[in-house]
């Protein structure tokens with residue numbers, strides 16, 4: 001029988017989440033296969049299971065890539081990142097509001113040049129794939145051309161991407177401002193052009209409440225109701241000064257989140273970055289509206305913003321994904337992001353076992369982005385987005401994992417010590433996009 005060339009199988013240890021494993025490393029919500037086989041056909045996962053079970057069912061002509069001694073996990077999902085901030089990552093000093101003035105706005109001004117936008121977008125997508133990230137929700141800048149640049153590059157690279165033009169009509173440099181009307185028109189045109197095109201989705205993207213007028217938020221809410229499956233992404237309660245500012249600009253609201261609710265921006269497919277200073281009523285509102293949270297630990301530490309309370313979010317049932325938040329975040333690596341999440345939660349005396357960290361970076365992120373029918377784990381029918389983690393990627397990792405007692409300990413060490421060198425291959429929609 002003829003086998004399509006797009007059909008391949010990969011043999012490795014396979015670890016993925018069927019549901020949130022919580023803090024139990026032995027949770028039945030994990031599928032952990034010591035010697036597994038993952039079969040990919042035409043961009044999708046066809047089957048997954050123990051090699052001894054799956055291999056005899058395969059046509060003999062299907063090529064098998066041997067990744068033994070390595071670990072296959074689902075592709076990572078970055079639920080909050082700013083691609084235009086690639087060139088300002090690791091900029092010294094300042095907390096949120098000063099940091100925006102000093103670094104972010106001058107950098108984002110450069111995106112009025114489409115050639116620059118395209119060049120940064122190309123680097124960004126390559127960097128994501130090198131780090132094993134196969135799905136991301138990204139902010140562009142206020143320039144519509146910055147959105148075209150990132151979608152074009154993601155499309156060429158086969159990456160799944162949610163992105164949108166930043167809406168910002170006040171309290172920022174004039175040359176970065178749109179207006180309520182132009183922001184509306186531009187977003188509308190970009191939705192028509194990019195939303196649901198292949199693996200691309202559009203997100204309405206007000207930077208945060210302080211840089212949008214009430215009129216702009218109102219028009220954003222109008223677009224949200226006109227396009228019910230479009231995403232909404234913004235920032236919420238990252239920094240105390242920011243929250244005071246929102247209370248001055250939008251008096252009479254119970255909370256910062258209530259401002260977004262008022263304008264119709266809390267719903268399924270709304271993703272709120274940070275959510276550090278929220279209360280139980282806010283969590284209930286997030287949960288009840290199907291809104292999700294992006295937990296961005298490297299950024300929260302870097303800007304001295306604070307610590308995200310994962311337990312409180314989980315108890316309220318809110319979906320939480322991880323975000324790198326580059327350029328306030330300090331790494332494109334979701335392994336490093338997981339490691340920093342662990343440390344933030346240590347300070348709050350909340351456990352984060354390796355399997356739950358993996359959940360946040362894969363299936364949890366997919367649920368937060370309402371994409372769990374397509375990505376997030378390796379079940380048959382889902383997009384074949386996965387990464388191969390190399391336990392011999394550095395001499396220290398090789399040494400540390402050699403005698404690990406079990407796979408959970410091995411994965412934990414990989415998360416703590418890993419970076420892009422640990423990603424030996426990345427596959428997007430069944431196609432290898434990084435690695436030898």
Ligand SMILES: [Zn+2]
Pocket residue numbers: 080081082235273325
């Ligand atoms: Zn951000």
